[in-house]
Amino acid sequence: QKEVEQDPGPLSVPEGAIVSLNCTYSNSAFQYFMWYRQYSRKGPELLMYTYSSGNKEDGRFTAQVDKSSKYISLFIRDSQPSDSATYLCAMRTMEYGNKLVFGAGTILRVKS
Amino acid sequence: EAGVAQSPRYKIIEKRQSVAFWCNPISGHATLYWYQQILGQGPKLLIQFQNNGVVDDSQLPKDRFSAERLKGVDSTLKIQPAKLEDSAVYLCASSLAGEGDTQYFGPGTRLTVL
Numbered sequence: 001q002k003e004v005e006q007d008p009g010p011l012s013v014p015e016g017a018i019v020s021l022n023c024t025y026s027n028s029a030f031q032y033f034m035w036y037r038q039y040s041r042k043g044p045e046l047l048m049y050t051y052s053s054g055n056k057e058d059g060r061f062t063a064q065v066d067k068s069s070k071y072i073s074l075f076i077r078d079s080q081p082s083d084s085a086t087y088l089c090a091m092r093t094m095e096y097g098n099k100l101v102f103g104a105g106t107i108l109r110v111k112s
Numbered sequence: 113e114a115g116v117a118q119s120p121r122y123k124i125i126e127k128r129q130s131v132a133f134w135c136n137p138i139s140g141h142a143t144l145y146w147y148q149q150i151l152g153q154g155p156k157l158l159i160q161f162q163n164n165g166v167v168d169d170s171q172l173p174k175d176r177f178s179a180e181r182l183k184g185v186d187s188t189l190k191i192q193p194a195k196l197e198d199s200a201v202y203l204c205a206s207s208l209a210g211e212g213d214t215q216y217f218g219p220g221t222r223l224t225v226l
Contacts (some may be wrong), residue, residue: 004154006151006154032212040225041220041222042202042219042220043116043203043205043217043218043219043220044217045156045216045217046214046215046216047114049214050174088154088155097216098143098160098207099157099160099168099215100155100157102154102155102156103153103154104153104154105152105153105154111175
């Protein structure tokens with residue numbers, strides 16, 4: 001079993017839709033949770049960073065962490081064609097130092 | 113502020129050949145990471161440097177992969193000899209220090225082994 005599971009998609013939605021991206025994990029020691037966005041032929045860039053359980057909002061993006069269920073989500077409101085990319089969840093523990101464990105990534109396509 | 117630079121961007125080699133990748137981190141960043149991203153998978157950490165010392169190389173296939181960061185700035189990752197399964201994007205990232213700091217990624221080097 002992988003430490004971090006993420007549905008690879010692709011997920012195709014119309015412009016303006018609300019998008020929900022999810023990851024599950026098995027290691028209860030994970031404390032820090034991140035979402036990265038990766039455009040084609042580019043490196044990942046950090047979108048959201050949360051610690052422990054709860055919600056965090058930044059513009060059209062909301063990150064949600066439910067540690068009791070070992071489940072994290074990223075919501076994108078009013079999705080735009082420019083949001084089309086691969087979204088990677090990543091997480092780490094104090095025990096691993098700054099080592100990130102990534103999900104496989106979900107391909108998102110927003111159609112105009 | 114300039115980002116993480118990597119070269120070459122693309123490389124095609126035959127199996128059993130050698131290849132080297134170069135990374136220049138963001139100025140002032142003490143920590144440097146090399147990741148391997150196989151098509152359809154997330155990045156996997158190969159090695160982490162703090163200045164010129166190795167912090168974590170537990171997932172580096174040491175029989176064929178090597179990496180160095182001699183002066184605590186630039187780094188090179190080498191594969192010798194390459195296998196078909198080494199075909200992947202090799203990403204370099206850097207962070208200001210280490211613990212808790214955001215990792216900034218370069219564009220990657222896409223390696224194809226034939």
